[in-house]
Amino acid sequence: MPNLVIKSRAASRHPWRVPLASQRHAFYSFLISSVVIRGSGKGGMSFKILVMGLPGAGKTTLATALAPRLRAVHLNADEIRKNINKDLGFSPADRIEQARRIGWLCDQIAKAGCPVIADFICPTPEARAAFLEGGTAFIIWVDRIKSGRFADTNRLFAAPEHFDLRILAEGSPEYWCEQVIARLDMLPHYRERRAAAR
Numbered sequence: 131m132p133n134l135v136i137k138s139r140a141a142s143r144h145p146w147r148v149p150l151a152s153q154r155h156a157f158y159s160f161l162i163s164s165v166v167i168r169g170s171g172k173g174g175m176s177f178k179i180l181v182m183g184l185p186g187a188g189k190t191t192l193a194t195a196l197a198p199r200l201r202a203v204h205l206n207a208d209e210i211r212k213n214i215n216k217d218l219g220f221s222p223a224d225r226i227e228q229a230r231r232i233g234w235l236c237d238q239i240a241k242a243g244c245p246v247i248a249d250f251i252c253p254t255p256e257a258r259a260a261f262l263e264g265g266t267a268f269i270i271w272v273d274r275i276k277s278g279r280f281a282d283t284n285r286l287f288a289a290p291e292h293f294d295l296r297i298l299a300e301g302s303p304e305y306w307c308e309q310v311i312a313r314l315d316m317l318p319h320y321r322e323r324r325a326a327a328r
């Protein structure tokens with residue numbers, strides 16, 4: 131699939147910042163209720179989306195805006211680390227393991243018939259391969275900044291060779307949600323699954 135780069139002239143003056151839930155109970159309640167209510171088993175519209183990029187690029191804000199549009203579960207890496215992967219640090223090996231675990235969790239949710247969005251840095255080819263071990267994903271590269279707030283992450287981060295949508299310019303989360311959905315609508319398997327889920 132060819133890479134698609136979209137630029138917007140409709141710039142937003144407001145930075146993308148949405149507060150994250152901080153309690154274990156809230157995280158699990160959201161995850162379980164999302165799967166039970168939105169999932170529809172074998173006939174459901176299951177797929178996974180990876181929203182990746184440097185810290186502060188706008189990954190979480192985009193994913194937060196996109197999830198209700200797709201009726202998807204949203205998994206944020208910071209929350210996963212805080213509530214599940216407390217044993218992992220930020221070494222290259224631990225980042226790969228973090229990606230593998232998040233990918234596995236996404237696969238389980240997708241198997242239940244529910245779309246799932248994971249947003250995290252996923253900085254290296256090895257981490258991306260680990261995330262994709264259980265199956266392919268629609269990959270969104272949020273490439274809106276040249277460097278993030280962590281010098282070690284900046285040094286480690288390698289631009290992805292393969293992605294489905296690359297976001298370069300400013301624009302509101304709602305605008306980019308429309309671009310993502312338009313791109314998804316171009317994929318035959320997505321259209322088929324959406325039709326089956328109706």
